[in-house]
Amino acid sequence: MNKPWLNSYPSGVPPEIDLSRYGSITALFEESFRQYGERPAFACMGKSISYAQLDALSRRLAAWLQSRGLARGARVAIMMPNVLQYPVALAAILRAGYVVVNVNPLYTPRELEHQLKDSGAEAIVLLENFATTLQAVVQHTSIKHVVVATMGDLLGMKGWLVNFMVRRVKKMVPAWSLPGYTSFNAAIGEGARQSFQPVQQGLDDIAFLQYTGGTTGVSKGATLLHRNLIANLLQTQAWLAPARAKRPDVMQNVTVAALPLYHVFALTVCGLLSIHTGGLSVLIPNPRDMAGMIETLRSYRITMFPAVNTLYNAMLDHPDFDKLDFSQLFAVVGGGMAVQEAVAKRWFEKTGVPVVEGYGLTETSACVTCNPAVSVTWSGTIGLPLPSVEVSIRDDDNNALGVGVAGELCIRGPQVMAGYWQRPDETAKVMTPDGFFKSGDIAVMDESGLVKIVDRKKDMILVSGFNVYPNEIEDVVAQHPGVFEVAAVGVPDRHSGEAVKLFVVRRDPALTDAEIFTWCKERLTGYKRPKLVEFRDGLPKSNIGKILRRELRDGRVRYPE
Incomplete structure (x- = not known):
């Protein structure tokens, strides 16, 4: 087919990528473990683990998983924020020949149960903060093996203090009971005494089940093969190469991982690409703690910063933003939602490095298009198609x-x-x-x-880079006994790009928006919850009775209150 975009490629970006070098993500990982052994690979809360340590820890956890009798291709879930245990679990599951099922740790029991049942996951590695959610549904799933980590597991001497603060002071660990579980450190310790059996893998083996919302309200798992993820990290690497070449003084890429690694964009760019290039990924467990995040990042000379528009905007507004070291920064890739021109302009004025907007989807292993990394003007587009x-x-x-x-x-x-x-x-x-x-x-x-x-074309709502599908929200709200009809739409929001708004026809005249908010809080994770409720006497419908969300969103139809 005709590819007019190739004529617009920056110098040094190839039209195609070569997939023949690696037979699997595991092979790519093991090359990095050998080549970059003493380099720090991931850092979190002031503690880092090297590539050699990542190799050893993941090998031990892989051996433990294999000792449970899981068959090749078994699905193993990870339910964690950005902590050091995440990359260890990720590498272990893939090296053992299993499939990673990424789970948003903030899911409600309803959402978690669906994903575990749909994927058929037989094991899960999760942070204790979210164990109570699993406890509520585990008996309805195929989960047979549970590994529970604590925030302090890999933090050395300070780990005890971190656990004390998380559990006793901040009260972030609700009481839970999961009979027969294994602690993360115990699994690592047992795995050290067991034999890890390398697994022959190919590009067409499944690597991830990455869940996305469905237009019918049913969350579906995008089946991502080893070739899909390897292709996308190589495409991204090739696209960023011209910007990287302008920083010959950079000895090691330092990537800010403020986006959650369970999200496909961060998984590819902050996780897999960082490992492939021997970089250091600085994990931020809670990017909403802006002061804490900036304090953490002050210790690093940042080279790459993939994020969403809302995060860039919030950082620019923080009084300590100017204390960060951007002297080696070469790539700032905005994804997940549209980058606003005002934010891009302010960022460039402050750092001298542009925010280049990209575009991708869960079904495409993240990145599809991106603006040239060396461009200095805001185009208002999602850029050019990547190589291949x-x-x-x-x-x-x-x-x-x-x-x-x-x-x-x-x-x-x-x-x-x-x-x-x-x-x-x-x-x-x-x-x-x-x-x-x-x-x-x-x-x-x-x-x-x-x-x-x-x-x-779809009625999808985009909240801080996360897809929200109206049918799922409507299905939940419609179960409230006081609701007769409901429609969910996206409305502009300064902080999250879009927010969920409900239009509700009451069955119970006394129903309040506060009751609906409480109902949703118990059944939907934070970014899916409605922020606004408008009560109507009726909703606009087509001649076959379909609710016309677009008319509600555009405000073309009004009904008397």
Whole structure:
């Protein structure tokens, strides 16, 4: 197909990436373990582990997992924020020949139960802070083996103090009971006395089940193969190479991992890419603690900072922002949500390095397009397709459209998922006959290949980079006995980009918004919860009775209160 974007590539970026070098993510990891052994690999709360330590710890945990009798390809869940135990568990699961199921640790029991049951996960590694959530649902799942970590496990002498503060002072660990569980350190210790059996893996083996919301309200697992993740980290590395070349004084990449590693963007850019390049990833367990995050980052000369617009904006507003060392910064990649021009301008004025906006989806192992890393102007677009990526703008009949004509953004490339886990019908809905993934976003492409998102085909809501699907919210709210009808839409929000707003028709005239907020808090994780409720006497519907969310969102239809 015609690829006009190749003519716009910065010097040094190849049109294609070479996937032949690595047979699996495990092979890529082990090369880094050998090559960068003494370098620090991950840091958290003032403590770091080296590549050699990551190698040893993950090997031991992998041996322990294998000793449980899990068959090759078994699904093992990780339910953690950004702590040192996360990369250890990640590497262990992959090295042992299993599949990683990333779980948002803030999920409610309802959300967790669905994901564990849908994936068929047989084991889980989680932080004790969230053990009570697992306790509520574990008997309804296939989980047989539970590894519970504490915040202080890998923090050396200060670990006891950290655990005391987390448990006793901050009261962040609700009481829990999981009979037969194994502590993280005990699993590592037992694994050291057992034999790890290397597993022969290939590019077409499954590496991750990465869950995304569904348009029907059912969360689906994107089946990501080893080839998908390797392709995307190599694509990202190639795209950032021109900016990296401008910093020959950088001895080791230092990446800020403020985005959660269970999110596909951070997984690829802050996790896998960092390991591949022998970088140091600075893990931030709670980026909402802006003062604490900035205090942590003052100890490092930051080179890469992938994040979302809201985080950049909040940092710029903090009085200690100017105390950070950006002297070696070369790449600031904004993803997950649109980067605002005002934020990009302020960031460039402060640091001298632009925020380059990219675009991706869970189903594409993250990155699809990105603005050139060496550009210094804000384009208002999502950039150019990365190496080995084909992008096609199509109409509803799957016809390719011309330059400047809006249509659905469709993507083909080595990072596109193998399909939705055990849902061939859902997979068929999003794949074209010639192998393009239909993104659900409406876009236009100009003569140079730059792509701009202009609308959404789906009713998805984007909250701080996380996908929120209205059907899921509506399903939860509709179960409230005081609700007759409900519609969820996205509305602009200064802090999170968008927020969830509900339009509710009461069954109980006494129903209040406070009752709805409480109901949602018990059943939905934070970013999915509605921030606004508007009560209506009725909701706009099509001639077949479908609620017209777009009319509610656009405010075209009004009903008397």
